[in-house]
Structure formats: C-alpha cells, structure tokens
Amino acid sequence: MEGQRTGIESLARxxxxxxxxxxLKSGRKGKELVIGIPKEDSIQEKRxxxxxxAVALLVARGHQVLVETGAGKEAHYTDSDYSEAGARIVYDxxxxxxxxxxxxxxxxxxxxxxxxxxxxxxxxxxQWSVQQEGLLEALxxxxxTAIAWDFIQNDNGIFPLVRxxxxxxxxxxxxxxxxxxxxxxxxxxxxxGVSGVRPSEVVIIGAGTVAEFAxxxxxxxxxxxxxxxxxxxxxxxxxxxxxxRLWTSTIQPSVLQDALKTADVAIGALRGNGPRSPLIVSxxxxxxxxxxxxxxxxxxxxxxxxxxxxxxxxERPTFVELDVIHYCVPNIPSRVSRTASKAxxxxxxxxxLELGDDGGVESAARQNRVARSGIYLFxxxxxxxxxxREAGLxxxxxxxxxxxx
Numbered sequence: 041m042e043g044q045r046t047g048i049e050s051l052a053r054x055x056x057x058x059x060x061x062x063x064l065k066s067g068r069k070g071k072e073l074v075i076g077i078p079k080e081d082s083i084q085e086k087r088x089x090x091x092x093x094a095v096a097l098l099v100a101r102g103h104q105v106l107v108e109t110g111a112g113k114e115a116h117y118t119d120s121d122y123s124e125a126g127a128r129i130v131y132d133x134x135x136x137x138x139x140x141x142x143x144x145x146x147x148x149x150x151x152x153x154x155x156x157x158x159x160x161x162x163x164x165x166x167q168w169s170v171q172q173e174g175l176l177e178a179l180x181x182x183x184x185t186a187i188a189w190d191f192i193q194n195d196n197g198i199f200p201l202v203r204x205x206x207x208x209x210x211x212x213x214x215x216x217x218x219x220x221x222x223x224x225x226x227x228x229x230x231x232x233g234v235s236g237v238r239p240s241e242v243v244i245i246g247a248g249t250v251a252e253f254a255x256x257x258x259x260x261x262x263x264x265x266x267x268x269x270x271x272x273x274x275x276x277x278x279x280x281x282x283x284x285r286l287w288t289s290t291i292q293p294s295v296l297q298d299a300l301k302t303a304d305v306a307i308g309a310l311r312g313n314g315p316r317s318p319l320i321v322s323x324x325x326x327x328x329x330x331x332x333x334x335x336x337x338x339x340x341x342x343x344x345x346x347x348x349x350x351x352x353x354x355e356r357p358t359f360v361e362l363d364v365i366h367y368c369v370p371n372i373p374s375r376v377s378r379t380a381s382k383a384x385x386x387x388x389x390x391x392x393l394e395l396g397d398d399g400g401v402e403s404a405a406r407q408n409r410v411a412r413s414g415i416y417l418f419x420x421x422x423x424x425x426x427x428x429r430e431a432g433l434x435x436x437x438x439x440x441x442x443x444x445x
Contacts, residue, residue, distance in 0.1 A: 070397040073103040076139030077127075079111040082146050084353060084370055086114035086377035087384060089143040089163075092125040094389035099126030103396055108136040114374075115381040141395075143388060147171055153178040159419065161401050163187045163388070166416060167341075168427060176422075176431055183420030185401055189384075191424075192391070192414035203249050204383040208373040210253025210309070213336045214242075216375070217305040218261070220334045220358065220365050227304060227332035232261030239264050243299050245291070245320055245345055246309030247274035250338050252281055254307050259284075266299045268320075269310065297325050304330070308337040308345030316343040323347045323362070331363040341370035406442055418442075 075098065077090055088111050090098075095105045105127040109119055119129045130136055137155035142148075144164035148156070150172060156162065162179070166188035179186055189201045218231035221240070233239025242258045244251050247269035255278065258265050267288045269275050275288040289295050300306060300321070306329070312318045317339040326335070326348045337349040344350075348361045352368045354375060359366050373380035395411060398404040404411040405418065416424040421436050428435030 071400045073098075073392065073396045073400075074140045075103060075105045075392065076136040076142045077105065077107045077111050078133065078136040078142065078144060078152070079108045080114075080145055081149065081152075083355075084374060085146050086354070086374040087145045087381045088112045088115045088117065088377075089145050089381075089384060089388055091115070091381050091385040092117055092121040092127075094385040095122060095127045096125040097389055098392060101393060101396065103392070104128070104139075106130050106136050106139050108133055111136075112381075115377040117378075117381075141392075141401075143392070145384065147175065148179075150175060150178055153182065153184075156182055156184060159183045159185070161185045161187070163189060163391075163414075165190050166427075168430065176417075176427070176433070179417055180420045180422070180433075184417055185415070185419055186417035187401075187411065187414040188416050189388070189414060191416060192387075192410060194410055200387050201384060204387065205373045205380065206249030207253045208376060208380050208383065209338050210250040210255075211257050212372050212375055213250070213307055213309075213338055213367075214254050214257035214261070214305075216357075216367055216372075217242075217307070217334045217336050220367060221304055221332075225332065225358075225360060225365055226334060227330065229304065231258070231305065232263050234262070240304040241266065241299075241302055243268070243296075243303040243306045244309060245269070245296075245307065246311070246339075247271065247278045247288075248309060248311065250309040251307070252278050254309065255282060255286070258305075263305075266303070268296055268299070270318075291320060293322075293325075296320070297328060300325055301328050302330075303333060305334045305336070306346075308335070308339050308349070310345050311339050311342060317345055319343070319345065319347055321346040321348075326364055327362045329362075329364050332365065334365045334367065336367045338372060340368040344368065402442070402445065405438060412438070 098105055107122045107127040107129055109129050109131050123129055134155050138157050141161040147164050147167055162184050194200050220226050221229055221231050231240050240263045242263045243266045244254055245268045255265050267286055268291050270291050279286050335346055337344040337346050339345050340349055340351055349368045354369055357367055357369050394408055395401055395404050398408050416427055418438055418441050422428045422433055423438040425435050
C-alpha cells in the first residue's frame with residue numbers, strides 16, 4: 041500500500057512539471073473614448089475629420105462620438121448621415137470641444153482653445169509656420185496633450201496624412217490648371233494633347249509628393265512635363281516612382297526661365313526646409329510667360345514659389361498678373377472636400393481605435409510608435425525639440441515625462 045502511494049506521488053510530481061493550460065481573460069482591453077468633432081470655422085476649410093462610415097466603426101467598438109451640427113456640411117454630409125451612423129449631434133459648440141478627445145482638421149483658434157477642458161486631448165494639424173500667435177502657450181496653460189496629424193509617421197517612416205493630402209493637391213492642381221487654361225481668360229487650349237496638335241507644356245517646380253501626382257496627371261493627359269528641383273536625388277526618386285525617363289533639371293535660373301517662356305502651365309510645389317518656401321520664380325520670369333498661361337502655386341500657404349503670388353480663396357480663387365492667370369488657394373484639398381475628408385478619416389479612424397485599445401493616449405505613448413510620433417505636447421509640456429527651439433520655450437523628453445507618471 042505504501043509503495044502504491046509513493047508511485048502515485050511520483051506521478052503527481054511529474055504531472056506538475058508538464059506545461060499547464062492557462063485561462064486568459066476574454067474581452068477587449070481598452071478604454072471608452074468620448075470623441076468630439078467640431079465644425080471647422082475657417083472659410084478656407086471645408087473638410088471634416090471623420091466621415092459617417094468611420095463614426096459607425098468607432099461607435100460599434102464602444103466609443104461615443106459627438107458631432108457639432110453642420111460639421112460635415114461643406115464635405116456634403118448631413119447631420120442625419122452622422123446620427124444614423126450612431127453619433128450624437130450637439131447644437132452647443134462647447135459640447136464638441138469639451139469631449140475628452142477632440143479631433144479637428146485645422147489647428148484650433150485661441151477662442152476654441154478656451155472651450156477645451158483642462159487636460160483634454162487634441163488631434164489636429166499643427167501648421168507651425170502659419171499658426172496663430174500665442175496658440176502654443178494657450179494649449180500649455182490648459183495642460184493639453186496634443187497630437188499633430190501632420191507629424192504622424194507610420195512604421196515605414198512615411199507621413200501618411202501629409203502624403204494623402206499631397207496626392208490630392210497634385211492631382212487637383214492639374215485639373216484646376218486644365219479648367220483655367222481652356223477658360224475665357226486662358227489660352228483656349230486643352231491641357232494635354234491630341235494627334236496632330238502640339239501638346240501643352242507643364243513646368244513643375246519641386247519633386248515631392250505634390251509634384252509626383254501632378255506629373256502623373258499631366259502625363260496621363262498627354263502633356264510634356266519639365267521637372268525642376270534643387271536635389272538630383274529627389275529627381276531620380278520621382279523618375280523611378282513614375283517609371284519612365286522625364287525631362288528634369290536642377291534649378292538654374294536661365295534654364296528655368298527658358299522653360300517658362302514656352303510653358304502653358306507652371307506648378308509651384310517646392311516647400312523647402314525653412315518656415316517659408318524658397319522664392320524661385322521672379323517677376324521678370326512671370327512676365328516672360330505666354331499670355332493666358334496658368335500658374336498654380338501649391339506652396340502659397342508658406343509664402344509661395346512665385347514672386348507674383350498672393351493668397352486667394354475658394355470663393356475667389358484666381359487673379360491675373362502680367363497677363364498670367366494665378367491660382368493661389370492655400371488649401372487645395374478642401375476644393376474636393378468629400379474626397380479629402382475620406383482620406384483623412386481613413387487614417388484617423390484606425391488611430392482612434394488603437395488609442396482606445398491601448399487604454400488611452402498615455403498608454404499609447406508608451407507602446408504605439410505611430411501615435412507617439414505625432415505628440416508634440418504632453419500634459420501641457422512641449423515634447424518636440426524643434427518646436428520648442430522655434431518657439432523659444434522649454435522642452436522635455438517624452439520618455440522622461442512618462443517615467444515620472
């Protein structure tokens with residue numbers, strides 16, 4: 041009997057050493073978010089941060105979405121579209137801003153910052169070069185945690201939202217140029233070419249995302265494209281992306297001037313590294329262009345590439361200077377507001393779902409590289425060294441702030 045008991049104990053000890061099944065907690069780890077979508081109050085801004093389809097996705101995952109009445113009007117979405125998607129329509133502007141997490145397209149105004157609750161979370165563009173004076177200090181005073189969508193990078197180092205808006209701006213700039221070129225003030229010619237007729241010529245200054253998609257559109261229509269940029273590397277990259285040999289040149293004033301003399305359309309898409317776009321095309325160069333030709337200065341939000349450029353609006357988008365039509369609207373993607381809103385929403389919605397699943401922004405800042413890349417204020421403290429240097433304000437490393445919590 042004793043030997044039998046010893047054998048059973050031995051078997052029990054061996055069994056204890058075998059891998060055991062473990063019961064895991066079921067259910068979603070995360071935090072319910074209350075998301076506010078205010079109406080954009082800038083006359084140049086027609087986009088909305090989330091479209092109804094994205095709202096439906098967020099609501100289905102247990103989050104609340106408060107949409108200010110009329111927020112989607114300029115993007116051709118009604119309040120009914122949002123309410124049917126599960127959003128709550130709010131008629132007091134303050135309610136949208138007093139949600140725990142506010143998502144906007146443009147940076148907030150000082151008046152809008154006043155409506156934010158202490159320690160709330162803001163996702164919006166930063167647009168540092170054209171930001172309202174005192175805005176950063178106002179956000180700091182309210183101890184806001186702010187994520188700039190124009191800073192967000194994916195795992196490949198690409199800025200997905202900036203690239204999406206660049207794609208739209210590049211394509212749209214060529215569509216606008218085509219309308220103006222064929223219009224009563226233009227040359228009465230078609231952008232592109234047909235058999236037996238000389239194709240139109242397009243000069244594009246810059247070799248980034250806007251330039252790439254403007255080039256694709258122009259080539260697709262049959263135009264001759266001439267590309268200028270300060271960087272041979274960017275010109276090579278763009279040629280590789282297009283997949284064909286293109287007419288390219290570094291920016292040399294005499295070569296650029298000769299190209300502009302025969303151009304039907306000129307696109308300014310060189311942003312540069314500083315707060316202002318480099319001024320590439322002088323007034324005499326514009327004077328040498330053909331009568332009725334078209335300039336589309338995509339970089340006008342940073343001062344523009346053409347000396348003759350000045351800011352226009354969607355309502356009055358053009359002016360004629362030196363017999364050349366100028367289109368200088370700072371926010372070209374807003375011209376196609378529904379498409380641009382969908383592009384923004386396609387990236388905002390997954391990010392918001394990740395923030396909820398991670399347990400909020402604080403947890404996401406520790407483990408979510410995509411969300412972390414956009415943070416420039418954490419609890420009212422600047423965590424982006426370059427912004428702090430530009431503003432002349434103190435800066436603290438985000439890791440140190442998180443370690444202190």
